[in-house]
Ligand SMILES: Cc1cc2nc3c(=O)[nH]c(=O)nc-3n(C[C@H](O)[C@H](O)[C@H](O)COP(=O)(O)OP(=O)(O)OC[C@H]3O[C@@H](n4cnc5c(N)ncnc54)[C@H](O)[C@@H]3O)c2cc1C
């Protein structure tokens with residue numbers, strides 16, 4: 119490995135940039151296609167899976183799972199709830215083997231053995247979480263103070279809220295929470311075509327170049343930060 | 357739904373992954389009328405043109421080109437006294453489906469086992485005191501010599517355009533390669549991939565510590581390549597969407613890029629996608645097959661008559677089809693009678709993640725197989741295993757198979773959600789590297805496959821049941837390897853390290869991906885008493901059925917399996933062409 123690979127000149131970077139661009143440079147028709155879910159404004163979005171009331175919970179929960187405060191964009195800024203709504207509407211979890219019999223007390227190392235689809239998990243989980251918010255605070259989850267929201271989410275995550283005690287023995291609070299958290303992270307970091315990661319803001323924040331998918335000139339440039347911003351599958355740039 | 361009978365063919369192939377594709381071209385070139393049946397959809401290369409596969413969520417999270425558990429689940433339990441439960445979601449392994457099988461979206465680490473790995477029983481008998489290993493261990497030798505099989509490894513290397521650094525050319529050790537590899541008849545066809553930052557750091561440190569690192573042997577080709585069938589591959593561009601993704605660049609050796617484009621042009625080859633084979637149909641005496649039955653996309657039940665049946669539907673699917681068809685007798689671990697289902701083995705992974713505040717790894721600028729590994733800790737190459745009472749080893753490596761952000765590891769103590777998680781992603785994405793192990797796994801009396809009594813697939817057939825758990829031999833090996841990995845990790849001086857190794861009381865966790873390197877269940881051997889297949893992958897019981905795949909391995913070695921699947925399939929194809937066609941019948945007399 120020659121020394122100069124560790125300290126590329128400005129010229130090398132420019133050359134790499136120039137070489138990388140044509141590979142991903144976007145035919146106009148593709149840029150025009152980059153509307154659809156990528157162009158959605160969260161405030162105007164009409165959920166297709168969630169009811170209006172459930173949607174309020176989801177917005178508030180996502181806002182705590184990936185909040186706006188601190189460095190990097192939050193879940194609402196990046197349309198994470200749109201992603202979740204679209205995924206549930208489009209059959210998220212259709213690939214799971216659901217035939218019975220089911221064994222609820224199986225060791226966790228044998229994996230998911232539940233009876234709830236992701237859709238059912240959200241419907242039931244939101245209903246029960248709202249019930250707890252009402253019992254404890256006398257108002258719905260979305261109206262709680264941030265610290266109370268976080269405490270309630272934590273209680274779900276740790277199964278301190280016992281869904282069985284609320285009449286639902288078939289679903290654990292933690293599995294509802296984990297489904298929602300996993301989906302939120304997926305929506306934050308997936309390609310924007312699925313409705314989340316709006317304008318690739320999450321990718322910009324962490325330094326991931328998205329769908330560029332051609333790095334011949336970069337594999338040898340060790341410990342040099344890659345300089346180009348992300349490109350989406352639809353050909354948009356950020 | 358109706359019953360249809362197709363025209364007869366010479367050879368029917370069940371499953372069009374690596375094993376099926378190799379059989380298809382080798383037997384079609386011989387002039388035979390060959391038809392392949394594939395349960396999944398067709399997957400033509402144009403479906404994977406840039407930028408379609410550059411989509412982590414679809415391919416790596418939602419397993420877009422894999423079989424679904426809904427259609428292809430099996431059941432798992434730790435021992436014979438338990439009720440097995442279905443793999444409702446994929447975790448530890450994930451089989452492929454569709455034309456190309458898993459070979460379409462594998463990683464492409466194409467490495468051979470060592471000469472000792474192929475003769476492990478002989479090595480164990482010689483190196484270990486009688487009684488010092490688990491009495492339930494059932495390891496065996498592969499039924500051929502290195503000299504017999506090497507030309508077929510060599511041929512598969514050339515089919516794939518193996519890229520790497522030769523370590524042993526005809527017995528002469530070569531600089532920069534693996535000094536522990538078996539003698540090769542010819543050098544690697546292409547030079548190694550370029551090292552990413554993580555692998556160069558790892559290799560330099562491992563070397564300083566006295567190990568013998570070498571570049572991961574790769575089927576992501578480093579340069580343009582034309583293979584022996586005339587298929588062309590383009591140089592890999594380190595696109596970063598490789599393991600679990602189809603290649604967008606015609607650079608990863610797959611059945612599509614190396615074989616199918618060629619064989620599809622031959623008039624005596626045809627294939628049907630969406631054709632789910634439900635059984636092999638046997639003649640009344642159960643000594644020969646008359647063909648196979650499949651369900652087509654319109655739910656018709658179709659009988660495909662054939663003179664030769666190749667089961668190449670992946671390790672556990674092959675075993676299940678044999679069981680569903682009544683080929684041979686299902687293994688019983690109590691009496692140790694029966695051969696179909698015995699010697700099932702999986703493998704384990706483990707790793708340390710090293711976080712560096714001041715280093716940029718650009719993890720997206722990578723190929724599936726980039727990395728460096730060493731083989732110093734493999735059977736026969738180190739003495740400690742004998743002293744500590746375990747047999748086995750691992751390839752120890754730093755690889756970077758993918759760098760897309762979902763699932764990024766963060767330092768210990770980083771919150772799983774909220775502001776802390778979000779800022780953790782900003783601070784640490786692209787600032788870590790892994791050092792990992794891929795271990796051997798021995799076979800045991802109680803680890804086996806059979807048919808599940810409780811759960812069925814959507815076609816009404818019983819799921820395959822897997823009985824498997826970690827044994828002390830494998831767990832002691834993990835603890836030993838952990839010390840080595842952490843030793844190298846500390847030497848690299850990261851800001852923090854997090855580790856992921858099995859403890860001595862671990863059970864197999866089916867929720868975390870390890871690899872789709874399942875082996876055994878219908879193994880090759882010298883005797884019909886304790887093996888399902890002879891050395892030519894021919895069923896001892898039904899002589900016109902051949903079963904290429906990982907099912908043939910009597911236990912798992914630390915090398916990835918596909919080089920060996922390729923080699924034994926080519927070896928079997930040669931025997932079919934040169935011996936079986938002239939004189940159909942058992943190729944090995946006992
Ligand atoms: C993500 C991933 C990464 C991997 N990386 C590596 C690696 O780096 N190195 C390595 O050596 N190995 C690797 N492997 C393993 C490798 O892919 C397999 O060893 C290899 O593909 C097995 O080939 P096969 O032909 O036996 O089976 P497959 O490729 O699985 O093909 C079997 C085919 O049969 C079809 N089939 C199944 N049942 C039926 C039926 N009833 N009727 C009709 N068709 C059927 C399936 O749909 C499939 O297409 C990896 C696997 C995965 C999933």
Ligand code: SF4
Pocket residue numbers: 576577591592593594595596597598599601602603604605606607608722723724
């Ligand atoms: S890394 Fe190389 S071989 Fe892998 S998918 Fe990308 S271009 Fe193909």
